[in-house]
Amino acid sequence: MSKIGKKHIPVPSDVKVQINGNKINLEGPKGKKSLDINIEFLNITFEEGKIIVAPKDPKKQNKIIWGLQRSLINNAVIGVGKGYEETLKLNGVGFRANLKGKQLQLQLGFSHDIMYDIPEGITLKVDKQTTIIISGVDKELVGKTVADIKFYKPVEPYKQKGITSEGQFILKKEGKKK
Incomplete structure (x- = not known):
């Protein structure tokens, strides 16, 4: 299991999140950011102020993509929130x-x-x-x-x-x- 991927991404209250298919759109006080997600391998949901990233299949390649995508989304959330x-x-x-x-x-x-x-x-x-x-x-x-x-x-x-x-x-x- 990915140590990084298991962690949920906390989203501040002033950041808006929209998940449309394979895109995540983030908007906050510092600006806007859009990310492409590999939905072939991952399930991404937004609920109760948290973004949850989970693999669809526990293969090694999926675990690698899991941790990477979680880190990229976390960096984008911090960027639009604090910069x-x-x-x-x-x-x-x-x-x-x-x-x-x-x-x-x-x-x-x-x-x-x-x-x-x-x-x-x-x-x-x-x-x-x-x-x-x-x-x-x-x-x-x-x-x-x-x-x-x-x-x-x-x-x-x-x-x-x-x-x-x-x-x-x-x-x-x-x-x-x-």
């Missing part, structure tokens, strides 16, 4: 970020500025030019945006310059000795 938020910090002399319309301008010590197009469904805030707050309804899209921005200047281990997530631990290496 997801990540904070990035720019560490380095002259490293800055600015918002220019639908683009994020990054100055990361290169000879040119980097312009990053903000995806649909993501909101960015820049505080003090060295802190970027990324928020949205979709956990996967927020994580992908964070990864894309961090890719431009990964943290180097000697001086620890680069883009880091808040709370990320970087092991500092000792430099060359004479």
Whole structure:
């Protein structure tokens, strides 16, 4: 049995759930999200403020899909209810970020500025030019945006310059000795 799949998904009172065939539509204070479900293997019901996900047949493949679908639905419920938020910090002399319309301008010590197009469904805030707050309804899209921005200047281990997530631990290496 799937440990994750057995758990019921609690739905807050301000989130509306509609199950139509192989689609779940969720609507909450932060936004809307629609998910496709594999109804060939799973039974999904919504009753008494809980979403219950159960397999139709206890085969191994069904159990794998069971836990995955339950996690995806849970992430969507949390996303439309509370939303997801990540904070990035720019560490380095002259490293800055600015918002220019639908683009994020990054100055990361290169000879040119980097312009990053903000995806649909993501909101960015820049505080003090060295802190970027990324928020949205979709956990996967927020994580992908964070990864894309961090890719431009990964943290180097000697001086620890680069883009880091808040709370990320970087092991500092000792430099060359004479």
